Amino acid sequence: xxxxxxxxRAPPPRKAGNAAECQQLEQLPNIGPSIAADLRLIxxxxxxxxxxxxxxxxxxxxxxxxxxxxDPCVLDTFLAATDFxxxxxxxxxxxxxxxxxxxxxxx
Numbered sequence: 001x002x003x004x005x006x007x008x009r010a011p012p013p014r015k016a017g018n019a020a021e022c023q024q025l026e027q028l029p030n031i032g033p034s035i036a037a038d039l040r041l042i043x044x045x046x047x048x049x050x051x052x053x054x055x056x057x058x059x060x061x062x063x064x065x066x067x068x069x070x071d072p073c074v075l076d077t078f079l080a081a082t083d084f085x086x087x088x089x090x091x092x093x094x095x096x097x098x099x100x101x102x103x104x105x106x107x
Contacts, residue, residue: 019085022047028081029090041065050085072107076100
């Protein structure tokens with residue numbers, strides 16, 4: 001009996017090198033399908049929506065929407081994404097950990 005094959009998956013979108021190139025949430029540095037889905041859950045549908053949003057407010061909204069405290073690294077990721085959309089070079093989310101701790105303390 002021949003084995004059933006899954007249809008091939010679409011390749012992930014290419015990561016954007018700058019904000020102007022970014023058309024989908026998944027093109028943001030550090031943002032994969034799971035975090036993109038979280039952003040959509042809280043009303044962020046496209047990368048440009050991040051220009052008017054605060055990373056900490058996004059984190060709080062996600063905690064409320066899911067009914068549970070999110071890992072603080074999610075806030076680091078939101079900081080990286082909002083910073084990128086405001087013109088910063090792509091940086092790994094963990095580069096934002098010290099900033100998060102000094103600005104927000106324990107979340």
